[in-house]
Amino acid sequence: MIRLVTTDLSEATEGREAGDALVTFVACAHAMLDPGTPEDRLRRLEPRLLAQLPTLRALGVFELFDIKDPALAAMLADENLNM
Template sequence: MKSKPAASPLETFVACAHQMLDPATPEPVRRAMEPRLLAQLPALRALGVFELFELRDPAMRTWLADELEGRGADFQQTRPVFLLQQT
């Protein structure tokens, strides 16, 4: 039997975001997606995704910015050494 490979943090984030933004998604499903989406934030921050891309949906962009800010100093973005040397 073939096992399905685990989704990457980016794939999981995008899938959850699409479901949350779809007006046809029932509220209980949307609420179930929130923790899954938020669980991907540390990996996406570590990869620098939010330095490269901006969310187009203003409500989701604001919500995630608040979530990232609320996670405190332990969650602050650290830039990779090669980026620090370029700036």
């Protein structure tokens, strides 16, 4: 079982990739949705955000949560078509 949060420190590394993927995705998405984010930073963030998709899909994140921002949702839908 993959855990995003654990209280058992003996298993602190188990599921870490899942937690890291979720944190990275959310941080990149927030920055990409910020109108003040410079274009050059947006170009660096997009591949990092997209790289998290396989892990997040495997966790079923997108079966539980919807992306509300139309531009971000369209980018993810386009990425799904290109898989």
